Amino acid sequence: MGAWLDETLTWGHALLFFLWGVILLLVVLGFVTYAIFFERKVIGWMQYRIGPNRVGPWGLLQSVADITKLLIKEDTIPRKADRALFILAPALAYVPAFAVLAVIPYTQKLYFADINVGLLYYVALSGISTIAIILGGWSSNNKYALLGGMRSAAQMISYEVPLVISVVGVVMLSGSLNLRSIADQQGDWFWQWNFLPQIIGFVVFIIAAVSELNRTPFDLPEAESELVAGYHVEYSGFRFAFFMLTEYVYVYAIAALTTVLFLGGWHAPFPFLDWVPGIIWFLLKFTSIVFFLFWIRATLPRIRIDQLMGLGWKVLLPVAILNVFLTAVYMELFVK
Amino acid sequence: MFNFNFSGEFVAFFVFSVMIISGAVLMVSFTKVVHMVVSLAAVFIGVAGMFILLDAEFLAFVQVLIYAGAVSILMIFGIMMTKHQEAEAERPRTLHDTLTAIGALALFGILFYAIRQSDFPAPPQAADQTVDNTMAIGQALFTGYVVPFELVSVLLTVAFIGAIVLAKKEAD
Numbered sequence: 001m002g003a004w005l006d007e008t009l010t011w012g013h014a015l016l017f018f019l020w021g022v023i024l025l026l027v028v029l030g031f032v033t034y035a036i037f038f039e040r041k042v043i044g045w046m047q048y049r050i051g052p053n054r055v056g057p058w059g060l061l062q063s064v065a066d067i068t069k070l071l072i073k074e075d076t077i078p079r080k081a082d083r084a085l086f087i088l089a090p091a092l093a094y095v096p097a098f099a100v101l102a103v104i105p106y107t108q109k110l111y112f113a114d115i116n117v118g119l120l121y122y123v124a125l126s127g128i129s130t131i132a133i134i135l136g137g138w139s140s141n142n143k144y145a146l147l148g149g150m151r152s153a154a155q156m157i158s159y160e161v162p163l164v165i166s167v168v169g170v171v172m173l174s175g176s177l178n179l180r181s182i183a184d185q186q187g188d189w190f191w192q193w194n195f196l197p198q199i200i201g202f203v204v205f206i207i208a209a210v211s212e213l214n215r216t217p218f219d220l221p222e223a224e225s226e227l228v229a230g231y232h233v234e235y236s237g238f239r240f241a242f243f244m245l246t247e248y249v250y251v252y253a254i255a256a257l258t259t260v261l262f263l264g265g266w267h268a269p270f271p272f273l274d275w276v277p278g279i280i281w282f283l284l285k286f287t288s289i290v291f292f293l294f295w296i297r298a299t300l301p302r303i304r305i306d307q308l309m310g311l312g313w314k315v316l317l318p319v320a321i322l323n324v325f326l327t328a329v330y331m332e333l334f335v336k
Numbered sequence: 337m338f339n340f341n342f343s344g345e346f347v348a349f350f351v352f353s354v355m356i357i358s359g360a361v362l363m364v365s366f367t368k369v370v371h372m373v374v375s376l377a378a379v380f381i382g383v384a385g386m387f388i389l390l391d392a393e394f395l396a397f398v399q400v401l402i403y404a405g406a407v408s409i410l411m412i413f414g415i416m417m418t419k420h421q422e423a424e425a426e427r428p429r430t431l432h433d434t435l436t437a438i439g440a441l442a443l444f445g446i447l448f449y450a451i452r453q454s455d456f457p458a459p460p461q462a463a464d465q466t467v468d469n470t471m472a473i474g475q476a477l478f479t480g481y482v483v484p485f486e487l488v489s490v491l492l493t494v495a496f497i498g499a500i501v502l503a504k505k506e507a508d
Contacts, residue, residue: 082370116393117393121393123401124401127409131404131409131412157409176468
C-alpha cells in the first residue's frame with residue numbers, strides 16, 4: 001500500500017485511496033455499533049442484569065435500532081446558538097478521530113500510512129478534538145454546556161501531557177516514532193514486549209488514556225449526577241450521534257495504539273505460535289483492551305474533579321517523567 | 337508560466353493554499369473573536385500541511401500540536417467568557433477601503449513579478465531525503481545546540497514558576 005502513495009496521482013489511484021478509506025470507515029462503524037452492544041451486555045452481566053435482548057436475536061440489533069432512532073430524530077439548533085460553530089463542532093470532533101487511524105499498523109503488511117513520526121501525528125491530531133469540544137460547549141450558548149466544555153477541555157489537556165510523556169520511554173527503547181517499526185522491534189516472546197520493560201510507562205499510559213477517552217472513572221464531562229450532560233446538552237439527533245461516534249472511534253484508536261506500543265502489535269506471544277496469522281493476534285489484544293475499558297467502567301466509581309486534577313498533575317506527570325529518567329539510566333548503563 | 341504536473345503533491349498544495357489564504361482572509365473579516373480563532377487554527381493546519389509537502393514531517397506535527405492544538409485552545413479559553421452578542425457593524429469607509437485594495441493589489445503585483453522573474457538556484461547541498469529528519473533534528477539539538485536548548489528550558493521553567501506564583505498571590 002505504501003508504494004502507491006509515492007506515484008503520480010491518477011484517477012485510478014485516487015479511486016483506490018477513496019475505496020480504502022470507505023472500507024476503513026465501514027469497519028470502524030461496524031466496530032462502534034457492536035462495541036456499544038458489547039459494552040451494554042458486559043456491564044449488564046457484571047451487574048447481574050441481562051442487558052439488551054429484545055431487538056433481533058440476542059438483542060444483536062439493539063445498537064442499530066438506537067442509531068436509527070438518533071438519525072431520524074428532529075435536528076434541533078437553539079435559536080440563540082452560534083449556528084455556524086454549532087454545526088461545525090461535531091464534524092471537527094470526528095475528523096481527527098478518524099484521521100488518527102491512518103497511522104495504525106495492523107500487521108506487517110496491512111497498514112494505511114507509514115509516516116516516520118506516526119506517534120506524533122496521533123498525539124497532534126487528537127488534540128484538535130479538544131477544540132471541537134470547547135467550541136461545541138461555547139456555541140450552544142448555554143451555561144451548563146459551557147461549564148461542561150471547559151471541564152472536558154481542562155481534563156483532556158491535563159491528561160494529554162502524562163499520556164505523551166509516558167510513551168517517551170517506548171520511543172527511547174525503540175529509537176523511532178514510526179508505529180510500524182515500534183511494533184516490529186518488539187521481540188518474539190511476550191516478556192520482550194514493551195509493557196514489561198516499560199511497566200511504569202504502561203500503567204501511566206493506561207490511566208491517562210482512560211481519562212483522555214472521558215470514560216469511567218474519569219467520565220466527568222458527562223457526570224450525570226452533577227452536570228446536565230456536559231458539553232453536548234443542546235445537541236440532539238445526528239449531531240449528538242457524531243459526538244458519541246467520536247468517543248467510540250477514540251476507543252478504537254487508543255486500543256489499537258496500546259496494542260501497537262506496548263503489547264507487541266501483531267507478534268505472537270510465543271515463537272512457536274507464529275503459524276497463527278498476525279491479524280488474529282492483533283485482534284485478540286485489541287479486543288482484550290476494549291474489554292478492559294468496559295470492565296473498569298462497570299466496576300469503578302467516578303472520582304471528583306479536584307481529585308482528577310490532583311491525580312493528573314501531582315501523580316501521573318512526575319511518575320511519567322521519572323519513567324523517562326529511569327529508561328535513560330537503563331539505556332546508558334546496559335544498552336550502550 | 338503554469339507548468340506543473342498533476343500529481344498528488346500538486347492537489348495537496350492547492351488544497352492547503354486555499355485553506356491558508358481563506359483562513360487568513362476570514363480571520364481578518366470575521367467580527368466574533370471565537371470565529372477568528374477557528375479560522376486562525378485552519379491557517380495553522382494549512383501551514384502544517386505545507387511543511388509535510390516540504391518533507392518536514394516533524395515540524396508539521398509539532399506545528400499542529402503546539403499551534404493548532406495548544407495555542408488555539410488557550411486563546412479560546414481566554415475569550416470564551418466574552419460577550420455573545422454580535423459586534424456592532426462599522427460604518428463604511430469607501431475611500432479608505434479603495435486605497436487599501438489598490439495598495440494590496442500593487443504589493444501582490446510586485447511580489448508576483450519578482451517571484452516569476454527570479455530563478456532559484458538549487459541549494460549547494462540538497463538535504464538527503466532518505467535520512468530520518470526527526471533524528472537529525474534531535475542530534476543537532478543535543479550536540480551543536482545543547483546550550484541554547486538548555487537555556488530555553490530554564491527560561492520556560494522560570495516563566496512557569498512565575499505564573500504559578502502570580503496565580504497563587506491572586507488566590508490569597
